[in-house]
Amino acid sequence: MSQTTAPGTVTAAAPAGRGMSRTLTLLLAAVTGAIAANVYYAQPLLGVIARSTDTSTGAAGAVVTVTQLGFALGLVFVLPLADIVTCRSLLTVLLLLDAAALAVVGLAAGLPVALVAFGVLGLANVAAQVLVAAAAQLADDAQRGRTVATVISGLLTGMLLARTVAGAVTELVGWRPLFLGAAALMILVNLVLRRALHVADALPVRRLGYGEVLRSTVRIYRRDAAVRVRSVYGALGFAAFSVFWSTAALRLSGAPFAYSPAVIGLFGLLGAAGAMAANLAGRVRRHTHPLPTAVALALIAVAYFVLLTAGDTLGGMIAGVLILDVGVQGLHVLNQRVVHDADAAVRNRVNSVYMTFYFAGGALGSAVASLVWAQAGWGGVCVTGLGVTALAFLLWARTSSRGRARP
Secondary structure, eight states, rough: OOOOOOOTTEEESSSSSSSOOHHOOOOHHHHHHHHHHHTTTEEEEEEEEHHTTTHHHHHHHHHHHHHHHHHHHHHHHHHGGGGOOEEEEEHHHHHHHHHHHHHHHHHHHSSHHHHHHHHHHHTTHHHHHHHHHHHHHHSTTTTTTHHHHHHHHHHHHHEEEHHHHHHHHHHHOHHHHHHHHHHHHHHHHHHHHHHHTTTGGGGGGGOOOOOHHHHHHHHHHHHHHHHHHHHHHHHHHHHHHHHTTTTTHHHHHHHTOOOHHHHHHHHHHHHHHHHHGGGGGGSSSTTSSSHHHHHHHOOOOHHHHHHHHHTTTTHHHHHHHHHHHHHHHHHHHHHHHHHHHHOOOGGHHHHHHHHHHHHHHHHHHHHHHHHHHHHHHHHHHHHHHHHHHHHHHHHHHHHHTTOOOOO
């Protein structure tokens, strides 16, 4: 991908990429995690929501589907806007929409209204991805890898801790105050970011129409081999992640564990530890070299081998979760570093392509794992995870010989 700024780019007085303070980096990591958590609060609460809205658990399961659909639409149709709209303006709209949707969920009397709000919530939550790209642009070349890794670690920690927080808060005060509190938090986050990201007004924007932005996103995918390769890595990595986490509750609630939902939620803390450990991937200097990617894939394979051979013990499950999360999140950070090596003027469109593949892979992994669990149980799930990892290794073998895979 060319590093030359395209014609029509408009840059404010101060150029982007002059560097970020450690304080701002940690702030962006924290608020990105808080935003990302919004779409995961409901997942362990479907039974509670069903009873509260007088509907079946099967119908309440549509909450996850519409939220994911909304998020997918946001990745395709909203995230590219960040290349032609100032960062603070777009974030303000998305976070206020996020807060409104969360408030409607907390106040909804029936499931239909809640489903519409969850769809809007998913769409608006692409704000987290806007922040990742903004952090990459504000950082200078020397600190970009560590900055992106730190912010992504915050995002992943929010995703993983959301289930634990949702269970604890719901047990204390109920599920509706959880969502109303999250709405208030998004308003506070918006105020904080408007003050903290005043420097983002210097980020480059382009004089392009919305239709041209969407068309250029497709052209980026067609033109850049590194974007395509990293997008497939992302899809396979998140598929491997989802194969485990979509069936983990079923495994841990049955024999030989028989854990309660509250105890199962604590496993999210292990995932958060893995996400923080993935920060090491941000310190790898040669992130486009094949070796770091191979190490991340090897960790995923080892994790599923441990889960297959020792998954009937608590120690085996803990070790498997930690190794899996370090491998998956390490691969994701490496992918994002390659993606964010792109020209700043098109960075959000490149990220739109990558994240669309990423979450499509996760959705497919969850669907396949559910079918395999019903037919082959835990052993089948672990073999499926190993199969997904084998596909990623085939991709690695096919592309690593071509040298440094960078845009």
